[in-house]
Amino acid sequence: MQVGILGFARSGKTTIFNAATRGSATVSPTGRGGGGKPNIGVAKMHDPRIDKLVEMHRAPKRVPAEVVYVDMPGAPEGFGKSVGITGELLNHLQKCDALMLVARAFDDPSVPNDREDVDPARDIEAMVTEVVFSDLAILEKRLQRVKDSFKGAKATERDTLEKEQALLIRIQGELEAGKPVKDQALTADERKALQGYKFLTDKPLVAIANIGEEALPRVQAVEEQLRAKFEARGIGTAAVCGKLEMELAQMAPEEEAEFRRSMGAGESGLNRMVRLCYDALGQLTFFTAGPKEVHAWTVARGSDAFAAAGRIHSDIQRGFIRAEIMGYEDFVACGSEAAARKRGLLRQEGKTYIVQDGDILNVLFSI
Ligand SMILES: Nc1nc2c(ncn2[C@@H]2O[C@H](COP(=O)(O)OP(=O)(O)O)[C@@H](O)[C@H]2O)c(=O)[nH]1
Ligand SMILES: [Mg+2]
Known part of the structure; x- marks a missing residue:
């Protein structure tokens, strides 16, 4: 799954890309970082359910779900002037499964603004038009x-x-x-x-307002405003402080957690953003979990157990016999697989079973 990041120059695309992927691509006040090539990186989905499953299985390994982000270089000629997107940029965007529009919502005289002033809703509108x-x-x-x-x-x-x-x-x-x-x-x-x-x-759209640190106390108000404008049109929105999130993403995890606590920041704007993209992509998460590893997988909503098996391995799909499935909540409530089985919460399902978010799958197969 791939999300393409699009926006006017110096709106903070690369900054947000770095925050999401814990990367270190060049951000610059000239907006010319990256040298004309898109930056490509992987964002790992934060999911507290993995922590719980790892704890219950005492598993030494965890593999979170991933979303690939593609940070588009610069902004095309005439972007924002209702001429559409062409050339190489269009090629890159066409390969993406969803588009994330980044609008500048921070005020900083040291970073020249491509737009006459700061107005994220207007800029998002202009990008949708493009x-x-x-x-x-x-x-x-x-x-x-x-x-x-x-x-x-x-x-x-x-x-x-x-x-x-x-x-x-x-x-x-x-x-x-x-x-x-x-x-x-x-x-x-x-x-x-x-x-x-x-x-x-034909692709889902997500729009992000890149707010300055000083606007953090108003983040909910900003989000409310964007939601009122774009939600009914199926465009998911969030406000994120890109610069701060990028700095936090470059810290060690414990240091980052401590910093967030000290700022009284709740769920990171970044997690919300990554989740927003994930939801826009129409994906759900299922797990495979055991004493060796806990693995979060993504599959399109509405997929059956057979398709889910294919995500894990083509051999497992080919030799599919049946799947033993229990819901995450049931597993946690029962405390163990054996207890879930005894209470009839570990079900035997066939190929056509529609996978639910949080399902824990054990596919039995023979090849
Ligand atoms: N003050 C401030 N500067 C930011 C923020 N986000 C990005 N910038 C700066 O804006 C400039 C352009 O950012 P960049 O991510 O390269 O923008 P891009 O051209 O859209 O990729 C850089 O100098 C960033 O440090 C922010 O939230 N606050
Ligand atoms: Mg950039």
């Missing part, structure tokens, strides 16, 4: 090509072309009316036909 325009440009180009192909096409080909044209025009209309491709009513066949276009509005 994402929409980029799809409209793709649609227009494709429609032109379809039109050209009619000349000299055989009767059977014309039929296919007409179908494609009708579909593209319909999507274009809905998009112009403000409906992203992901929310449009499309049949499975239509979705399949559109896969190749890699529309950006």
